[in-house]
Amino acid sequence: MSEGERERFELEDSLKEEIRxxxxxxxxMKIVQxxxxxxxQFRISVRPVEIGGEKRYQAEMTDDGQVRVKNFDAxxxxxxxxxxxxxxxxxxxxxxxxxxxxxxxxxxxxxxxVSRSAEMDRKxxxxxxxxxxxxxxxxxxxAAYLRAAGLADGEGRxxxxxxxxxxxxxxxxxxxxxxxxxxxxxxxxxxxxxGKAYLTVALYLYLTEALQMPDVHVYGVDRRxxxxxxxxxxxxxxxxxxxxEFVESDLAAFNVEKADMVVSLHACDxxxxxxxAKGVEWRARYILSAxxxxxxxxxxxxxxxxxxxxxxxxILRERxxxxxxxxxxxxxxxxxxxxxxxxxxxxxxxxxxxxxxKCEFCVKPGQSGPVAEYLALRDYWHVTPxxxxxxxxxxxxxLSRFE
Numbered sequence: 001m002s003e004g005e006r007e008r009f010e011l012e013d014s015l016k017e018e019i020r021x022x023x024x025x026x027x028x029m030k031i032v033q034x035x036x037x038x039x040x041q042f043r044i045s046v047r048p049v050e051i052g053g054e055k056r057y058q059a060e061m062t063d064d065g066q067v068r069v070k071n072f073d074a075x076x077x078x079x080x081x082x083x084x085x086x087x088x089x090x091x092x093x094x095x096x097x098x099x100x101x102x103x104x105x106x107x108x109x110x111x112x113x114v115s116r117s118a119e120m121d122r123k124x125x126x127x128x129x130x131x132x133x134x135x136x137x138x139x140x141x142x143a144a145y146l147r148a149a150g151l152a153d154g155e156g157r158x159x160x161x162x163x164x165x166x167x168x169x170x171x172x173x174x175x176x177x178x179x180x181x182x183x184x185x186x187x188x189x190x191x192x193x194x195g196k197a198y199l200t201v202a203l204y205l206y207l208t209e210a211l212q213m214p215d216v217h218v219y220g221v222d223r224r225x226x227x228x229x230x231x232x233x234x235x236x237x238x239x240x241x242x243x244x245e246f247v248e249s250d251l252a253a254f255n256v257e258k259a260d261m262v263v264s265l266h267a268c269d270x271x272x273x274x275x276x277a278k279g280v281e282w283r284a285r286y287i288l289s290a291x292x293x294x295x296x297x298x299x300x301x302x303x304x305x306x307x308x309x310x311x312x313x314x315i316l317r318e319r320x321x322x323x324x325x326x327x328x329x330x331x332x333x334x335x336x337x338x339x340x341x342x343x344x345x346x347x348x349x350x351x352x353x354x355x356x357x358k359c360e361f362c363v364k365p366g367q368s369g370p371v372a373e374y375l376a377l378r379d380y381w382h383v384t385p386x387x388x389x390x391x392x393x394x395x396x397x398x399l400s401r402f403e
Contacts, residue, residue: 009088009110016085018102019095023081024074027098027124033084035091036108044084046077050126098122136173137166137202140209148237149198169202171346172265172288175358176203177211179286180261186215190259190282192251192275193267194220197231203263204244220246221254251275259284266292266353273387276329276357280336280391287338287359290345291329296386297321324377328385330357331374335398336391337365366398375402 011019023031023046032045043062048055049071057077061068072080084093093104101117137146146152151162151169158166187207191200200220207213222228228248235241247254251267251274262279264272272291279287298321301311310316326342333340338359345356378385388395 009106009112011085011104011106011112015104015112015114019085019093019104020081022095022097022102024078025097029096029098029122029124031081031084031093031095033087033091033093035087035089037089046080046084048124048126055126098124135170136177136206136210137170140205142202142205144238145201145205148234149196149201151198165198168265168346169198172199172263172290172356173202173206175288175343175345175356176206179288179358179360180207180211184213184260186217187213187260188256188258189216189218189261189263190254190256190278190284191218191220192262192264192278193271194222194227194231194246195224195265196227197234197246199263199265200231200246201234201238201240201244204240205238208243216243218244219254219256220244221249221251222246223248223250251278254278256282258282261286261288263287264289266290268292269295270386270390273329273385273390276333276359276387277390279359280333280394283361285361287333288356289359290353290356291322291326292353294322294325297325297383300383301381324381325385326355326357327377328374329387331370331377332385332387332391332395333357333359334363334370335366335374335395337361337363339363366401368402371398371402375399 019031022028028048030045030047032043035042041062044059046057046059049058050056051071057072057074057080059070059072059077059080061070089106090108091106093102095102095104098120099122100120103115103117105113107113143152143156146156146158146166147154150159151166152158189203189207191197191203194200197220200218204216204218207216220228220231222231225248228246231246232241235244235246251271259279259282262275262282262284264275267275267289269292272289272294273296275289276287298317301317301321301324307320310320330340330342338361341358343356343358344354345358346354348354378388388399
């Protein structure tokens with residue numbers, strides 16, 4: 001860039017000083033600058049925040065999709081502000097203060113265009129750095145639950161070691177909120193393989209307190225005596241034992257007359273299939289299932305022709321079997337009248353097992369399209385999925401018409 005070009009792209013000294021005085025003075029709210037570099041952009045925004053009771057400045061920088069956040073004191077922001085002011089090239093700068101806005105645009109030809117808003121009288125709020133995110137567990141007073149479940153410490157802060165579980169529960173509840181119609185007079189939920197009941201209890205509280213459903217009863221089922229005892233203590237501590245019941249039982253042996261919703265979070269191997277089958281048999285409208293390990297298909301899947309190189313590698317074989325197993329499950333649920341979506345319900349950073357089958361009974365069972373898709377995939381691999389065997393009395397009438 002020539003000397004003349006540098007002069008055209010550079011801001012006048014008076015404008016630089018105006019920006020400095022507004023950012024470092026009283027009433028500063030935010031400054032955002034976007035620099036255009038060919039086909040990409042570099043964006044930086046700075047705002048005042050409160051950290052540990054003191055005023056600081058938080059900068060968020062986005063470059064080629066990568067986001068970095070850094071906090072500065074007054075000296076640090078002065079240095080950073082000079083970098084913003086001295087940027088060259090086409091760019092847009094927007095500065096907001098309590099008294100008004102300043103907008104600076106530098107065109108590709110180096111022209112500097114400046115506009116100012118009318119005088120304003122806005123209130124400046126110094127927002128805390130650690131603002132609470134709007135997630136389901138903040139939609140009601142969950143402090144007692146978080147402590148009872150061990151997700152938070154005595155001061156109500158989520159434990160670092162439990163952050164993954166906290167995120168899983170929140171994301172599961174988001175799916176519940178998107179799925180459930182809250183107009184039922186009574187609502188029964190069964191959590192299949194409830195484990196330590198993080199989700200079981202949170203689900204009851206969310207349905208009753210956040211969604212205001214009037215009559216909810218939740219069953220948590222697990223065959224391990226120790227986790228059932230722990231779950232019962234949590235329910236008792238929260239005074240909800242009459243509505244949240246924990247049963248020590250193998251899932252296959254447990255029954256209710258009817259369930260409106262069946263959930264399972266990381267039930268191992270065919271336990272996920274059992275949860276899906278129970279949901280069908282209990283005539284559940286909603287089934288939300290996040291599978292865990294899936295080994296059954298690996299025992300029966302042959303080294304199939306063109307896939308022999310894939311099947312030879314154990315990790316690839318495992319992943320292929322995971323995909324096929326969940327595909328078979330989704331297809332069977334579609335055949336049985338459930339609108340089914342296979343989705344990632346939480347970030348893989350929270351758990352590698354982040355796939356969910358979201359099923360709602362709302363379509364006609366036995367439609368030819370889903371049946372044909374299922375039979376084509378099943379017969380290609382020469383396998384009989386465990387879920388088909390488990391639901392044979394219900395499923396066979398639909399399959400036999402096309403086999």
